[in-house]
Structures are given as structure tokens and as C-alpha cells.
Amino acid sequence: xxxxAERGPATGGPGMVMEGAGLQAHLRVSRPSxxxxxxxxxxxxxxxxxxxxxxxxxxxxxxxxxxxxPASRSVVRIGGTVLDDPERRISxxxxxxxxxxxxxxxxxxxxxxxxxxxxxxxxxxxxxxRDARAVADDWLDRVGLSEQGNSKPRALSxxxxxxxxxxxxxxxxxxxxxxxxxxxxxxxxxxxxxxxxLAKHLREYRGAAVIVTHDxxxxxxxxDRLVVIENGAMVQSGxxxxxxxxxxxxxxxxxxxxNLLMGQADGEAVAIDGGGVLHLAHPTAGRVQVALRPSSxxxxxxxxxxxxxxxxxxxxxxxEPRTDVIRVTIDGPPTLAADxxxxxxxxxxxxxxxxxxxxxxxxxxxxxxx
Amino acid sequence: xxxSRGRPPAALLVPAALGTLFLTLPLLGILVxxxxxxxxxxxxxxxxxxxxxxxxxxxxxxxxxxxILGIPLAWVLARVEFPGRAVLRALVTLPLVLPxxxxxxxxLYAFGRRGVLGAYLDQHLGITLPFTTTGVVVAETFVAMPFxxxxxxxxxxxxxxxxxxxxATLGASRWFAFRHVTLPALGPGIAAGAVxxxxxxxxxxGATITFAGNFPGTTQTMPLAVYIALQSNxxxxxxxxxxxxxxxxxxxxxxxxxxxxxxxxxxRPAARAW
Numbered sequence: 001x002x003x004x005a006e007r008g009p010a011t012g013g014p015g016m017v018m019e020g021a022g023l024q025a026h027l028r029v030s031r032p033s034x035x036x037x038x039x040x041x042x043x044x045x046x047x048x049x050x051x052x053x054x055x056x057x058x059x060x061x062x063x064x065x066x067x068x069x070p071a072s073r074s075v076v077r078i079g080g081t082v083l084d085d086p087e088r089r090i091s092x093x094x095x096x097x098x099x100x101x102x103x104x105x106x107x108x109x110x111x112x113x114x115x116x117x118x119x120x121x122x123x124x125x126x127x128x129x130r131d132a133r134a135v136a137d138d139w140l141d142r143v144g145l146s147e148q149g150n151s152k153p154r155a156l157s158x159x160x161x162x163x164x165x166x167x168x169x170x171x172x173x174x175x176x177x178x179x180x181x182x183x184x185x186x187x188x189x190x191x192x193x194x195x196x197x198l199a200k201h202l203r204e205y206r207g208a209a210v211i212v213t214h215d216x217x218x219x220x221x222x223x224d225r226l227v228v229i230e231n232g233a234m235v236q237s238g239x240x241x242x243x244x245x246x247x248x249x250x251x252x253x254x255x256x257x258x259n260l261l262m263g264q265a266d267g268e269a270v271a272i273d274g275g276g277v278l279h280l281a282h283p284t285a286g287r288v289q290v291a292l293r294p295s296s297x298x299x300x301x302x303x304x305x306x307x308x309x310x311x312x313x314x315x316x317x318x319x320e321p322r323t324d325v326i327r328v329t330i331d332g333p334p335t336l337a338a339d340x341x342x343x344x345x346x347x348x349x350x351x352x353x354x355x356x357x358x359x360x361x362x363x364x365x366x367x368x369x370x
Numbered sequence: 371x372x373x374s375r376g377r378p379p380a381a382l383l384v385p386a387a388l389g390t391l392f393l394t395l396p397l398l399g400i401l402v403x404x405x406x407x408x409x410x411x412x413x414x415x416x417x418x419x420x421x422x423x424x425x426x427x428x429x430x431x432x433x434x435x436x437x438i439l440g441i442p443l444a445w446v447l448a449r450v451e452f453p454g455r456a457v458l459r460a461l462v463t464l465p466l467v468l469p470x471x472x473x474x475x476x477x478l479y480a481f482g483r484r485g486v487l488g489a490y491l492d493q494h495l496g497i498t499l500p501f502t503t504t505g506v507v508v509a510e511t512f513v514a515m516p517f518x519x520x521x522x523x524x525x526x527x528x529x530x531x532x533x534x535x536x537x538a539t540l541g542a543s544r545w546f547a548f549r550h551v552t553l554p555a556l557g558p559g560i561a562a563g564a565v566x567x568x569x570x571x572x573x574x575x576g577a578t579i580t581f582a583g584n585f586p587g588t589t590q591t592m593p594l595a596v597y598i599a600l601q602s603n604x605x606x607x608x609x610x611x612x613x614x615x616x617x618x619x620x621x622x623x624x625x626x627x628x629x630x631x632x633x634x635x636x637x638r639p640a641a642r643a644w
Contacts, residue, residue, distance in 0.1 A: 100539065124547075168540065
């Protein structure tokens with residue numbers, strides 16, 4: 001998987017692409033209970049989101065890129081510079097990599113003001129106090145915190161702290177930018193605002209940016225490309241809209257809210273693994289994955305009349321209230337989830353064990369080679 | 371007490387009460403027998419003033435030396451992995467449990483005129499440590515520094531190392547990160563360690579009298595003065611003890627402020643695996 005062509009940077013404006021550096025990495029980390037093996041290429045100006053369930057290795061990948069993972073045997077290059085290469089015994093310390101990191105809980109230095117936090121990277125590189133503070137003031141302005149320059153981290157709200165952390169990671173002019181769950185610590189309302197401003201700063205950034213998240217919305221809004229990892233390996237990579245339409249694994253399907261079935265296509269008919277046959281609108285052949293929205297599955301008490309070609313009987317196994325629908329899981333075959341309105345669920349007297357007729361239009365099925 | 375599990379049993383309460391009496395009565399004894407009417411004159415005597423000044427100077431110097439050597443030592447113990455680290459920690463903290471007199475003897479055989487290092491110091495550099503004020507500082511530092519090292523190492527281990535990671539990603543060398551990130555965050559731990567260290571140095575008796583002797587004006591610190599005075603002038607011993615008791619109480623209050631809960635006020639979420 002992942003053999004599809006790399007998409008060019010979508011965010012760089014005219015003349016921006018040439019200035020930033022791209023990132024190429026083959027990340028390998030092995031610990032007794034866990035192994036990560038991930039090839040990652042990020043174009044200059046491109047934002048890649050590493051998406052995956054807890055424990056998939058997202059943060060380990062980020063730590064390896066930042067040089068903070070002792071068990072790493074990775075190859076990492078930024079632009080023309082080799083940062084790590086075990087075979088050539090190259091392994092640059094974190095402080096010599098020039099990679100900006102926004103940590104999940106920000107890790108702002110409590111004893112320093114917001115301004116001095118932002119100036120820290122320049123001060124550490126020997127820039128004089130006055131010059132470093134001038135740059136920091138400029139950054140405070142850009143992230144909309146010109147009033148908070150003298151505040152200590154404790155006095156900042158979560159959203160403000162996040163923006164100081166971003167400014168701190170960018171102020172020294174890093175060759176690449178890494179963000180670890182940058183919005184996870186924020187409440188829902190702040191999150192929307194910060195997500196918008198973060199997206200703006202990421203668009204302006206000219207180097208390679210990698211953002212780790214488990215939130216599909218963050219990934220869709222912030223990233224040009226998604227890389228989904230499970231159990232330390234990539235399972236899917238592509239533009240957000242492609243991943244959302246054609247999930248490759250149950251985890252991704254769940255994440256984007258789709259049913260995912262696997263089967264053997266022969267013309268318009270797909271023999272679903274585990275039983276049942278679905279009919280497509282367009283003929284195809286071979287192993288396919290079929291994705292469909294739960295809301296496209298219609299339920300009936302009796303055999304429906306009319307046109308639908310995909311009709312079968314199933315048994316309700318679970319009911320789960322969602323925001324404005326009921327998510328009904330139905331044992332088929334095929335087995336899938338359907339979303340119905342509360343009224344429909346009442347009409348059909350749905351409860352575990354109820355037998356229902358299911359139907360779905362051929363045009364609602366998205367089939368693609370597995 | 372409001373304890374739903376019933377009254378505390380007498381088998382525990384009685385010994386607890388006896389223990390309390392045992393610990394507090396002697397101190398009351400000092401207060402009761404102190405010559406309160408004569409205290410102003412006694413406090414102004416040259417003997418007391420000299421030994422008090424010497425004690426404060428030596429304890430403060432010993433604390434400074436302990437900080438200069440002990441903070442880096444604590445950092446190495448907490449942050450650098452090397453074979454034999456456990457052995458080093460045991461060696462460094464040995465003076466905590468070593469009888470101070472033995473410490474004094476050991477110092478004599480290291481820094482005395484016939485000592486391993488002392489012979490060299492004496493012959494080639496003309497430096498003599500035993501039975502000098504410098505010797506007092508050496509003895510006090512030997513006994514008190516482990517308190518500072520242990521306290522600072524504990525504080526270092528309690529710090530979130532990810533702050534040092536963050537400093538590194540920003541380009542900070544380990545030395546820069548130590549000065550600008552670690553040291554400021556370590557402030558309360560260092561202060562607590564320094565106070566403990568100073569208190570231990572102020573009360574030092576065994577190693578001091580063995581290594582530095584008991585010469586008024588040069589090596590006779592307060593504890594030594596108390597011991598001598600007890601034989602010749604018990605009233606003076608009481609006054610000296612009263613002063614030391616007062617200092618101890620002040621230290622205890624200062625430390626309790628330091629260790630009051632909620633000071634570190636950590637609003638960050640619990641550290642995740644990254």
C-alpha cells in the first residue's frame with residue numbers, strides 16, 4: 001500500500017516551494033513490545049497528518065524525527081542534510097537538528113515569560129537578548145498575543161499557551177515542524193479558534209510539517225495528506241478527501257463514519273466475504289473494498305417494493321443513540337451499521353433480535369480495488 | 371476524631387503520648403531552667419558572640435561549598451547513566467549514616483599532615499587543614515553535603531525531563547538547558563536542600579572536634595562551646611543551647627513553608643507516553 005504518487009504541496013504560494021526543505025525518513029524503532037517501521041516523505045510546504053489509534057506509534061515516530069527516541073535506528077534527511085543514518089553512524093542530537101516541536105502539553109518554561117519562551121531558541125543559538133526579544137515580539141504579534149508578552153505560562157489560557165508554543169517552535173526558523181496532538185488539551189470552543197489560526201500558520205510555513213493527531217477533523221482541516229498508521233506501520237496514505245471516501249481499514253472506516261466491506265467482484269455483483277451479495281452501479285472485477293454510509297441503508301418491516309437491487313434480511317444486534325439518529329448494528333449477511341431517525345426506529349419497534357429488511361441503492365456503494 | 375472506623379486503640383495512643391512527652395520534655399527543660407533574668411548580659415559575652423559568629427560563618431561556607439559541588443553531583447546521579455552509578459550514590463550518601471567521629475578520623479587520614487592528600491598539601495603547597503577554621507568548614511561540608519545532594523537529586527527526578535527535551539529541540543546545549551530550564555525549576559528543591567545542609571553543618575560536633583579540634587576563636591563552634599561550657603559554666607551552656615534551639619525552630623518553620631502542599635501547582639495534564 002502507499003504506492004500512489006506523492007501529491008505536490010498544496011499550500012505553498014508562488015515562490016514559496018523553493019525556499020523550504022523537504023523531509024525524507026525511514027523511521028525504525030524497535031522496543032521489546034513494539035516496532036515502528038514507517039517511510040515518510042514530506043514535500044516542502046506540505047502538511048502531513050499522522051493519524052492512528054492510541055499506541056499505533058504516532059508519537060514514537062515524532063520522537064524519532066526529533067531525535068528524542070533512544071531506540072531509533074532511523075534514516076532521516078531534511079533537504080540535503082542527513083540527520084540520522086545508522087549505517088554511516090550519523091545521529092544528530094536534538095539540539096543540532098533544527099526541527100521545531102510543538103509538544104502535546106506545550107511544555108512552556110514556567111520561569112520564563114511568553115516573550116522569553118519564544119526567544120529561547122534564538123538565545124540558545126547565541127543571538128543577543130535584545131535581538132531575540134525583537135523577533136519574539138514580532139511572533140507575539142503574528143499569533144495575536146502582543147498584550148501577553150510579559151505573562152508567565154501559568155497566566156495564559158490553554159489557547160494562548162498553544163499559540164506561544166507554536167511561536168516558540170517557529171521563531172528560530174526550523175527546517176521542519178513537528179506537532180504532537182497540538183489541539184488535544186483544549187476545550188471544544190477554544191479548539192475551533194485555535195485550529196483555524198493553526199491552519200493559517202501551517203499554510204504560511206515553508207518547510208515540511210508533520211502533525212500527529214487522533215482526531216479526524218483536525219487531520220482533515222490541517223493536513224494536505226493523511227498517513228494512517230496502525231501497529232507501527234502505514235495502512236493508508238492519501239489526500240483527506242480520498243481517505244474519507246475510500247477507507248482501507250476498519251479503523252479508518254470507523255474514523256470517517258463509513259461501513260467497510262470486503263468482497264470479490266464479478267461484473268456488477270460483489271460476493272461479500274462472510275456472505276451476501278451486493279450490486280454495484282458500475283461493473284468491476286477482482287478483490288474490492290466497498291464503502292457505504294450508514295445513513296444510506298434503509299430499513300423496512302416488510303419486503304420493500306420498487307427498484308432497489310440490494311435487499312436482504314438481517315437481525316438487529318445493537319442500538320446506539322447518536323446526535324440526531326439511532327445507529328443500528330445489523331447482523332446480515334452482510335453485517336453493517338445503519339442510521340435511522342428516532343421516529344423510524346419507533347415505527348419499526350427496533351430492539352436487539354428484531355428481524356428487518358435492509359436495502360441500499362447501488363449508487364450509494366463506493367467500490368475500489370482492495 | 372471523626373473517624374468512622376472507631377476510636378483509636380489505647381495500645382497505640384499511650385505509647386504515642388509517651389513518645390511525644392519524651393521528645394518535648396527535654397526541650398521544655400531548657401526553657402524552664404534558662405536564666406531568663408541574666409539572658410541579655412550572657413548573650414553579649416565575647417565567648418558566646420565569637421562562637422556564634424564562627425558557627426554561622428562556617429555553616430554558611432560549608433553550605434556554599436556543598437552547593438557548588440553538590441548540585442552538579444546530584445545532576446550527574448539523576449541524569450547521566452553509567453555503570454557504578456548505584457555504588458557512587460551509596461558512597462556519596464555514606465556520611466549520612468557514618469558516625470561523625472569516624473568521619474573526623476577519616477578526614478585526618480586524608481587531609482591531616484600525615485594524610486594521603488594532606489601530606490602533599492602540607493609539603494608542596496604549605497596548606498594545613500586540621501585544627502584550622504578551614505578545617506571546620508571541611509568537616510562540616512563532609513557531613514552536611516549528602517543532605518543537599520539527596521534533596522537536589524530527588525527534586526531533579528521529580529522534574530519532568532521532557533522540559534529538557536523541549537529545550538534541546540529549541541537548540542539548547544545540555545549546559546544551556548541546565549542553566550535556563552533545569553536550575554530555575556529546581557529552585558525550591560535546592561533551597562530545601564541548602565537549609566537542611568546548613569542546619570546539619572551548624573549542629574556538627576563529632577567530625578569537627580576530631581578533625582579541627584576545639585580552639586576558641588578559630589575552631590570552637592557553638593556545639594563545641596556548649597559541651598565545654600556544660601562542665602565549667604552550666605548557665606552559659608543553657609543560653610547557647612537556647613540559641614541553637616531557636617535556630618532549629620526557625621529552620622523547621624522555613625522548611626514547612628517550602629514543603630507546604632500545592633506549591634508546585636501543576637496544571638498540566640499527566641505526562642503521556644511521549
